[in-house]
Amino acid sequence: MKGLLLTMGLLLLALPARADSYEEHDYILNCSGCHRMDGTGSKNVPSLLAMAELRGKPGARAYWAQVPGAAQAPLTDARLAALLNWLVQRFTGQSPNPPYTEEETNRLRRTPLRDPVAQRIKIRDASPR
Numbered sequence: 001m002k003g004l005l006l007t008m009g010l011l012l013l014a015l016p017a018r019a020d021s022y023e024e025h026d027y028i029l030n031c032s033g034c035h036r037m038d039g040t041g042s043k044n045v046p047s048l049l050a051m052a053e054l055r056g057k058p059g060a061r062a063y064w065a066q067v068p069g070a071a072q073a074p075l076t077d078a079r080l081a082a083l084l085n086w087l088v089q090r091f092t093g094q095s096p097n098p099p100y101t102e103e104e105t106n107r108l109r110r111t112p113l114r115d116p117v118a119q120r121i122k123i124r125d126a127s128p129r
């Protein structure tokens, strides 16, 4: 009995560790190999912390879904939308409003970017909405 109670107690303690979202799992499995766990990237991959400088800029929302890493990820449209909602909140401090939807990611990933770097510069240098 004592052993059973102890086991149950330990199981309860272990629960919060499993409460993380599947968005986070999708990020770890599909994105962190390039972007790293903390999003800081590497010599060839820009830091996701820089997403904040595009916040509120026209075109940023579409760009974030159209970069090859996101658009071509082996995720359903719904999972990609959920992942982007999580990602944008995490790295810009602001949830996308309205949230990305399955229909939107489906549409955006059909037109991937030819030159993501040029597109980013264009968005960054545009005046905020």
Ligand code: HEC
Residues within 6 Å of the ligand: 026, 027, 030, 031, 032, 033, 034, 035, 044, 045, 046, 048, 050, 051, 052, 054, 064, 065, 067, 068, 069, 070, 073, 083, 087, 116, 117, 120
């Ligand atoms: C193979 C490496 C690689 C993987 C995997 C990858 N990315 Fe990227 N990501 C990049 C590179 C490189 C860029 C810079 C733009 C470009 O050249 O594509 C980028 C840029 C981005 C940006 C633009 C940020 C900004 O403000 O400029 C977002 C958002 C993004 N990635 C999200 C994701 C998501 C979400 C995933 C996982 C589903 C992912 N990436 C997987 C390499 C990767």
